[in-house]
Amino acid sequence: MKFTYKVLTLTLLFSATNAYATDGYFTHGYGIKSQSAGGVGIALPQDAIAGATNPAGISWVEDQFYVGATWFRPQRESEITGSLAPVNGTYDANDTENFVIPEVAYKHQINQDLAAGISVYGNGGLNTDYKDGFPLFGNTRAGVNLVQLFVSPTISWKVTPTQSIGISLNLAYQLFKARGLQNFDNPAFSASPDHVTDKGTDSSYGAGLHIGWVGQVTDAITLGATYQTKTYTTKFDRYKGLFADNGSFDIPATYGIGAALKVTPSFTLAGDVQRILYGDVDAISNPGALTSPLGSSNAPGFGWKDVTVYKLGAIYAYNDTLTLRAGYNHSTQPISDSQTLFNVLAPGIIEDHITFGGSWKFENKSELSFSYIHAFENTVKGDQSIPNAFGGGNANLKMYQDAIGVSYSWVL
Numbered sequence: 001m002k003f004t005y006k007v008l009t010l011t012l013l014f015s016a017t018n019a020y021a022t023d024g025y026f027t028h029g030y031g032i033k034s035q036s037a038g039g040v041g042i043a044l045p046q047d048a049i050a051g052a053t054n055p056a057g058i059s060w061v062e063d064q065f066y067v068g069a070t071w072f073r074p075q076r077e078s079e080i081t082g083s084l085a086p087v088n089g090t091y092d093a094n095d096t097e098n099f100v101i102p103e104v105a106y107k108h109q110i111n112q113d114l115a116a117g118i119s120v121y122g123n124g125g126l127n128t129d130y131k132d133g134f135p136l137f138g139n140t141r142a143g144v145n146l147v148q149l150f151v152s153p154t155i156s157w158k159v160t161p162t163q164s165i166g167i168s169l170n171l172a173y174q175l176f177k178a179r180g181l182q183n184f185d186n187p188a189f190s191a192s193p194d195h196v197t198d199k200g201t202d203s204s205y206g207a208g209l210h211i212g213w214v215g216q217v218t219d220a221i222t223l224g225a226t227y228q229t230k231t232y233t234t235k236f237d238r239y240k241g242l243f244a245d246n247g248s249f250d251i252p253a254t255y256g257i258g259a260a261l262k263v264t265p266s267f268t269l270a271g272d273v274q275r276i277l278y279g280d281v282d283a284i285s286n287p288g289a290l291t292s293p294l295g296s297s298n299a300p301g302f303g304w305k306d307v308t309v310y311k312l313g314a315i316y317a318y319n320d321t322l323t324l325r326a327g328y329n330h331s332t333q334p335i336s337d338s339q340t341l342f343n344v345l346a347p348g349i350i351e352d353h354i355t356f357g358g359s360w361k362f363e364n365k366s367e368l369s370f371s372y373i374h375a376f377e378n379t380v381k382g383d384q385s386i387p388n389a390f391g392g393g394n395a396n397l398k399m400y401q402d403a404i405g406v407s408y409s410w411v412l
Contacts, residue, residue: 022286022375022401023309024276024348025146026124026254029053031103032068032407038327040270042258043214043224044313047409049105049368052119052194054212054226054258055166055345058107059115059156062365066105068407073098076128077398078344080136081382085391087135087186093143093344105239108412113158121250123148126346133180134344136390138197140331142180144345145201148251149173152210163218168210172231172251177201178239178345184294185241192241199238204234204249220383223259230280236269243297244282253277254310266289266318266325272311278304278334288342288385302346302392303339307332313355321361325371329353333380340382340395347397351377357405366410375401 022028029039030052034273041050045057071156076093128143149172155165181197183189189197208231214224231251240247256274265271279285285299294300313327330352335343343349357371382394 022350023125023274023351024278024304024307024334025346026276027122028309028329028353028373030119030121032067032070032357032369032371032405033325033359035070035405036325036355036369037270037371038311038328038329038355039257039309039379040272040313040327042212042226042272044257044260044268044270044315045214045224045256047105047407048117049103049119049121051105051107051156051166051168051232052121052150052152054214054224055154055168055210056156056164056212056214056224058117058154058166059158059164060214061107063108063410063412064106065104065412066407066409068369068405069100069102070405071098071100072401072403074127074399074401077196078134078347079396080386081094081393081394083386083393085135087391088393091130091132091134091344093128093130093347095129095245096127097126102326106214110238111185117154117156117157119150119154119168121150121152123150126348127332128345128347130180136183136386138180138182140180140182140319142345143178145175145177147175158185162217164214170208170210170228170231172206172208172233174204174233174249174251175201175343176204176236176239176249177219178242181242189290189294190241191293191299192246193311193327195237195239195241195247196294200332202238204233204236206231206250208232208251216401221263222260224232225256227253229254230277241295243295244286244301245297246295249283250281252281266316268315271316272309272314272391274309274311276307276309279306286311288339290389302342303336304334304348305336308336323359323361324356325358326356327354329355333344335397337378337381337383340380340385340397343397344395347399349378349380349397349399350379350401352376364410366408369407369409371403371405373401373403373405375385
């Protein structure tokens with residue numbers, strides 16, 4: 001167990017340096033096997049980190065220790081067009097562009113019906129880094145870095161031989177940093193102008209619950225459902241002049257359903273539908289119009305809408321050693337064309353991903369898995385998104401992403 005605690009601690013420290021975005025700013029799947037199959041997992045637990053997707057899933061996997069990491073490379077770009085100010089042009093946000101996101105999980109069967117586990121993983125995040133600044137916001141290097149990490153102890157109970165229910169306590173840790181926003185650190189725009197930008201990295205922590213169900217309806221069909229409450233967190237005090245309600249930045253609630261169909265003994269299809277409630281968090285969902293001061297209860301935000309995510313995965317056991325996976329993931333767009341200005345800092349605009357990967361099982365029952373994810377380039381063009389006070393015109397957003405993941409697990 002000492003080794004387990006050391007790895008968990010290292011993961012906590014290492015995760016604090018990374019940020020990424022796929023379905024909005026949530027990751028598209030937890031665990032390398034899930035990631036390579038479009039992010040599915042609500043009705044298809046595959047390894048010890050299955051509890052991150054559905055707490056009831058750990059009842060259906062072997063006792064094991066799991067460790068994985070993903071190299072993630074987002075490409076972000078913004079453009080200003082039609083402005084009366086001398087700022088029209090394209091701005092590159094990729095001065096920081098390579099990230100490594102680790103994850104760790106452990107599962108133990110307490111008795112015939114009760115299983116326990118813990119997962120440590122990145123829930124999501126955002127990063128932009130405009131080396132030469134973004135002229136509408138300030139005159140120095142600009143950007144933000146948001147990291148969200150979950151540590152989730154989990155209990156799952158097999159209420160019948162074919163059904164399980166589970167619950168996780170999501171302990172959340174967040175980091176945030178903003179710089180280059182000098183144009184807003186004055187009383188005309190912020191309720192707390194000394195807490196808007198260039199205050200270093202601030203931290204926040206909180207908790208929420210995640211519940212789930214998995215049921216084997218027939219030998220071929222498995223269904224699942226999950227609900228994750230809003231994660232209530234402490235405020236970013238250093239940035240209480242930037243985010244609504246004096247720096248509040250809770251993590252949105254989610255819910256979803258899933259199904260898995262064993263078409264043949266070696267071929268399985270799975271699909272999930274997930275809803276992410278970005279609209280319940282004011283700092284994320286409030287419109288970006290500067291009608292109230294930043295940091296106030298009705299402060300401008302990023303104008304994000306709730307999104308629905310559709311995930312489809314295919315898993316083929318080629319033989320007892322090799323398993324292949326592929327998938328597709330689609331998210332509805334959280335950012336409307338009128339809200340693109342502030343989202344040059346948070347361009348979570350990806351809609352479509354393709355994924356593939358595989359696993360190789362060794363004789364000692366340990367397993368090596370890999371994944372590749374490509375998020376297709378997407379553009380959101382602004383529609384009167386820059387106020388006349390800032391010169392008018394539009395901010396256009398563009399992004400695509402690539403990621404490669406690897407994990408190793410061993411049965412205990």
